[in-house]
Amino acid sequence: MSDPLARTTATLVKGLGGASLGLGLGEILTPGKVAAAAGIDETSRSRFVIRALGLRECGHAAALLFGSGKLVWTRVVGDVVDLTLLGAALAKSRNGRPTRRRRGAVSAVALAGIGAADLYAALRVTRRDGRHADGSHHRSLRAAVTVRRPPEDVYRFWRDLENLPSFMHHLQSVTESGDQSHWVANAPIGQSVQWDARLTGDEPNQRIAWESLPGSLIENGGSVEFSPAPGDRGTEVRVAMSYWLPGGVLGKAAAAAFGESPEQQVNDDLRRFKQILETGEVLRSDGSPEGTAAQRQMHQQPAHPHAADQGAHR
DSSP: OOSHHHHHHHHHHHHHHHHHHHHHHHHHHOHHHHHHHHTOOOOHHHHHHHHHHHHHHHHHHHHHHHSOGGGHHHHHHHHHHHHHHHHHHHHHOSOOOHHHHHHHHHHHHHHHHHHHHHHHHHHHHTEETTEETTOOOOEEEEEEEEESSOHHHHHHHHHSGGGGGGTOTTEEEEEEETTEEEEEEEEGGGEEEEEEEEEEEEETTTEEEEEEOTTOSSEEEEEEEEEEOGGGOOEEEEEEEEEEOTTHHHHHHHHHHTTOOHHHHHHHHHHHHHHHHHHSSOOOBTTSTTOSOHHHHTTOOOOOBOHHHHHHTO
C-alpha cells in the first residue's frame, strides 16, 4: 500500500490495535472499575464477562498489530457484541440512579463512536485502487412482486428516485441531479454510508437500470422491470441486483446481526412498495413498526395496529 490514503488507513488500523491492547488490559486487570465506568452493576458475573471481553480485545490487538489489516472486521463484529451486552446489562441493572444511567448512555455513545471508526477502517482496508482487497466476487439477487396498479403509475413512482426512502427503510435519502444521484444509507452500529450512482437505462413504463460510480464504497448495480401482469392484475415488478458487501463473510455477518442483509432488505422493500402503491401507506404494527433490524426486535411487543396509524384514522 503506497498511496497516502492506504498509509493513513494502515496507521488507523495499527492505532485501533493499540487501543484494543489498552482496553483489553484494563478490562482484565480492573473489571470492577470498568463496570462502574459503564454504569452497570459490579457482580461476579459482570467481572467474569468483562475479563472475557478483555481477553478478546487483546486478541484483536495481536491480530491488528501483527497480522492482516483485514482482521479489523473482527472488531466490527466485536462492537456488535459489546453493544448488545451493554444494553442487556443496563436493562438488568438494579441501580437506577441518574448517575448510573448517564454513565450507561455515555458508554453506549462511546461504543457507537468506536464502532464507527472500526467500520470506516474496515471499509477502507478492504478496498485498494477500486479493487477488492480480498478478491471477493459480487453477489447477485433477484426479487419480484405484483402490484395492483398499471405499469405507468408504478414506473412513475419508482423513477422519481427521491421516493425510494419512503419504502426502502435502510435509505436515509436519495438526491437526484440529472442522470446521477447521491445516496445515503444506514449501516451497522447506527452509522451511515454514502455513494454516487448513475442511470444506465431508462425505458419509460418498462425498465430502469443503474450502477454505482467508480470508487464508491458500496458497489452495486442492477435493474427494475415493469410488465403487465397476466389477467389484467396490475404490474409485475422484477428487481435484479449485483453488489459487493465489504468485509466478505464477516461483513455479511455484521450486517445480518442488525437485520440488514441485502436479500432481506430487497424483499421487505418490495412488500412496502406494493403497500404504498396499492393503499397509499405502509401498513405497520406496534409489534415491529420499523422492520426486522435486530436491535428493534429486542423491544418487540404483541402486534396490533400501529399507534400512529390508528390516530391518523380517528
